[in-house]
Amino acid sequence: MRMSKLLMPTLREVPAEAEITSHKLMLRAGLIKKLAAGIYSYLPLGLRTLKKVEQIVREEMDNAGAQELIMSALLPAEAYQASGRWEVFGPSMFKLKDRNDRDFCLGPTHEELFTQTVIDCVRSYKEYPMTLYQIQNKYRDEGRPRFGIIRSREFVMKDAYSFDLTEEGLDESYKKMYEAYCRIFTRLGLDFTIVDADSGAMGGSGSQEFMVKSPVGEDGIAYCDGCGYAANYEKAECIPQAAESVEGDFDIEKIHTPNVHTIEELVEFMGAKAYNFAKTIIYKADDKYVAAMVRGDREVNEVKLKNLVGCIDDLELAEPFMVRQITNAEVGFAGPVGLDIPIYVDKEVEMMKNFIVGANETDMHYKNVNINKDFTPTVVADIRVIEEGDVCPKCGKKIKTAQGIEVGHIFKLGTKYSDALGLKYLDEDGKSKTVIMGCYGIGVTRCLAAAIEQNNDENGIIWPVSIAPYQAMVIPVNSKVEEQVKTAEKIYEELKAQGIEVLLDDRNERAGVKFKDADLIGIPVRIVVGKKCGEGIVEYKERRSDASEEKTIENAIDSVVEFVKSNI
RNA sequence: CGGGAUGUAGCGCAGUUUGGUAGCGCAUCUGGUUUGGGACCAGAGGGCCGCAGGUUCGAAUCCUGUCAUCCCGACCA
Numbered sequence: 001m002r003m004s005k006l007l008m009p010t011l012r013e014v015p016a017e018a019e020i021t022s023h024k025l026m027l028r029a030g031l032i033k034k035l036a037a038g039i040y041s042y043l044p045l046g047l048r049t050l051k052k053v054e055q056i057v058r059e060e061m062d063n064a065g066a067q068e069l070i071m072s073a074l075l076p077a078e079a080y081q082a083s084g085r086w087e088v089f090g091p092s093m094f095k096l097k098d099r100n101d102r103d104f105c106l107g108p109t110h111e112e113l114f115t116q117t118v119i120d121c122v123r124s125y126k127e128y129p130m131t132l133y134q135i136q137n138k139y140r141d142e143g144r145p146r147f148g149i150i151r152s153r154e155f156v157m158k159d160a161y162s163f164d165l166t167e168e169g170l171d172e173s174y175k176k177m178y179e180a181y182c183r184i185f186t187r188l189g190l191d192f193t194i195v196d197a198d199s200g201a202m203g204g205s206g207s208q209e210f211m212v213k214s215p216v217g218e219d220g221i222a223y224c225d226g227c228g229y230a231a232n233y234e235k236a237e238c239i240p241q242a243a244e245s246v247e248g249d250f251d252i253e254k255i256h257t258p259n260v261h262t263i264e265e266l267v268e269f270m271g272a273k274a275y276n277f278a279k280t281i282i283y284k285a286d287d288k289y290v291a292a293m294v295r296g297d298r299e300v301n302e303v304k305l306k307n308l309v310g311c312i313d314d315l316e317l318a319e320p321f322m323v324r325q326i327t328n329a330e331v332g333f334a335g336p337v338g339l340d341i342p343i344y345v346d347k348e349v350e351m352m353k354n355f356i357v358g359a360n361e362t363d364m365h366y367k368n369v370n371i372n373k374d375f376t377p378t379v380v381a382d383i384r385v386i387e388e389g390d391v392c393p394k395c396g397k398k399i400k401t402a403q404g405i406e407v408g409h410i411f412k413l414g415t416k417y418s419d420a421l422g423l424k425y426l427d428e429d430g431k432s433k434t435v436i437m438g439c440y441g442i443g444v445t446r447c448l449a450a451a452i453e454q455n456n457d458e459n460g461i462i463w464p465v466s467i468a469p470y471q472a473m474v475i476p477v478n479s480k481v482e483e484q485v486k487t488a489e490k491i492y493e494e495l496k497a498q499g500i501e502v503l504l505d506d507r508n509e510r511a512g513v514k515f516k517d518a519d520l521i522g523i524p525v526r527i528v529v530g531k532k533c534g535e536g537i538v539e540y541k542e543r544r545s546d547a548s549e550e551k552t553i554e555n556a557i558d559s560v561v562e563f564v565k566s567n568i
Numbered sequence: 569c570g571g572g573a574u575g576u577a578g579c580g581c582a583g584u585u586u587g588g589u590a591g592c593g594c595a596u597c598u599g600g601u602u603u604g605g606g607a608c609c610a611g612a613g614g615g616c617c618g619c620a621g622g623u624u625c626g627a628a629u630c631c632u633g634u635c636a637u638c639c640c641g642a643c644c645a
Contacts, residue, residue, distance in 0.1 A: 012606065013580045017638060088645060143643055477604050512605040530604060
C-alpha cells in the first residue's frame with residue numbers, strides 16, 4: 001500500500017477525550033474515530049488489525065472443532081422474554097420496535113438464540129456433542145462506556161456455545177475451548193493470566209477468565225507465584241488472618257462517640273487499630289435486608305455475600321432511610337448487638353476478641369464485644385475481599401494482586417438455557433433428557449486495546465507481527481532524490497512479491513515526519529532508503545529495538561522476510 | 569443512577585471573572601527556500617462560540633433550561 005493514498009489521519013496531539021494509553025494511541029495512530037460515547041468507526045489500519053485478530057480466533061476455533069455461523073444482530077424479543085432476560089438486562093439492552101409495534105433488540109449476547117437454533121436444527125442425540133460460534137457485533141447500552149474500545153456499546157465478540165449430552169462431555173468441550181483460548185491469546189502476543197471466576201447467579205459449575213494484566217484493567221486479580229493459583233477478586237478464597245486483639249475477660253461497654261462515623265474517625269477517636277473494629281454493613285438483597293460484618297480494615301466481597309445469601313437479582317447497600325429504620329440510628333452506627341436481621345459474619349471476625357462495633361444508636365459504639373456472648377451470627381463464612389499480603393489458599397505463600405483486562409471468559413453453563421427454552425433430546429432408550437451447555441466469549445475488539453496496552457513505548461504502538469496492520473514498511477528518506485525513490489519502489493515491489501504486507505511511504509514529507517508516523521503506527525519492521533542507497537546500502541530496523549543495521553538491499557529484504565515469517 | 573468537570577476552526581487551547589467587531593499553536597491550501605527524527609518565510613481559506621429560551625442598545629461572556637462528552641463511584645448478564 002502506498003501511504004500517499006492511505007486514509008491514516010495521525011494526530012500530533014492527543015484528543016482530550018482519551019485517558020489511557022491504548023485509547024490515546026488508537027486515536028493518534030488513526031485506527032479508530034469516535035462517533036458517540038462508546039461507538040467507534042474503524043479506519044483502514046484499525047480494521048486490518050481487527051480482521052487479523054478475528055482470523056486468528058477463527059482459525060483456532062475451527063481447529064478446536066467448533067463450527068462458525070452468524071446470526072442477525074437485530075433480534076426478536078421472544079427468546080429473551082422466555083429466558084427472563086428481557087427484564088434482567090434492563091436498560092443495558094438496546095430495545096426497539098418494528099413498524100408493527102413488535103419488540104426487538106440489538107443482541108447483547110446470544111445464549112437464547114443459539115439454544116433456539118439447536119432446538120430448531122438438531123434432530124437426533126447422535127449429532128451431539130457440538131460447539132457453534134460466531135464473530136459478530138454485540139450491543140450493550142453500558143451505563144458508563146469508557147477507555148475507548150475497552151468498554152464500548154458496540155463491540156466485536158466471538159461467542160461460542162457447546163452442547164453436550166453428559167457432564168463429562170461438557171468437561172471435554174470446555175477443555176478444548178480452554179486450550180484454544182491459550183493458543184489464541186499467545187498468537188495475539190498477549191501476556192495473559194487465567195483466573196478462577198465467579199459463576200454467580202448464572203449457575204453452572206465452573207468458570208475461568210483470561211486476563212491481561214494492566215493497571216487500567218477493571219477487574220482485580222489475586223495470584224500466587226508459588227503455586228500458580230490465580231482468581232478474580234470476586235472469587236478468590238480468603239484464609240482468615242489473626243490480628244492482635246485486646247486480651248482478657250471484659251464486659252460489653254457502651255461509649256459515647258459523637259460525630260464519629262467512619263473507621264478512620266474511630267481509629268483517631270478511640271486510639272485503637274482498624275483491626276480492633278468490626279464494621280457492620282446493611283445490604284438490601286432482593287427484597288430482604290441483611291447485615292454483613294468484616295474486620296475494620298477489610299472490605300465486604302459483595303459477590304461472595306450475594307451467593308451466600310442466595311440473592312437472585314440484586315444486592316446493594318441498603319437505602320439510608322432503611323438503615324435508620326433497622327438500626328434506630330444514623331448511618332455509621334450499625335452493629336450486631338440486638339440487630340433483628342440475619343447477620344453474615346466473616347470468618348476473621350470470629351477470631352476477634354473484645355472488639356468495637358456500632359451500638360445501633362446515634363453517636364454510640366460498644367467496646368469489648370465478643371461473638372456468641374454479645375450477639376449470635378446467622379452465618380459465619382468467607383465474605384471479604386482478598387488483599388495484598390493475604391496468603392494463598394492453595395499453598396500458603398503470599399498472595400499478589402494486580403488489575404486485569406478481561407479478554408476471554410469460559411463458562412460451564414449447565415442447563416439454565418436448555419431448561420428455560422426446552423432443549424431436550426431422546427436418548428438411545430427413548431428417554432427425554434436435557435442438553436448441557438457451555439459458553440465461551442472473547443472480546444475481539446477489546447483484544448486490540450489490550451495488545452496496545454501491553455505493546456507500546458513513548459513513540460507509539462509496537463504491534464506484534466501477527467496482528468500488525470502491515471508487517472513492514474519502506475521509507476525513502478528524501479522524496480526528491482530519484483535514486484532513493486526508485487530503490488524504495490524496487491524493495492517495496494520485491495517484498496510484496498515475497499508475500500509481505502508492506503507499506504511504502506511515498507508521501508512528499510520530510511524524513512522526521514515519516515519516522516514519527518512509522519513509530520506511531522507501530523509497523524514491526526522497516527527499511528530506510530537513504531544516502532547510501534547509491535552504494536546499495538540501506539537501513540534495517542525493527543520497531544521493538546533501538547538499533548538499526550546497515551545492510552545490502554538483498555540482505556535487508558531477506559532479513560525482513562525472515563523476521564516476519566519467524567514472528568508471525 | 570449518584571458526584572465532579574468540560575463544550576470556542578480538523579486537533580490542542582486562550583478569551584467568560586469585569587458584556588462592546590472571534591483569537592493563538594498545529595493541521596489544510598498557494599508560492600518560495602529546505603530535506604536523516606514532527607523545517608522556515610510570505611500569503612490564504614476555514615466558526616450559528618453545543619442547542620433553545622431569557623436579560624440587554626449590544627451576549628462566547630450574565631440568567632434559565634436542555635443536549636453532549638470525559639473523569640470518580642455504583643452497575644456490568
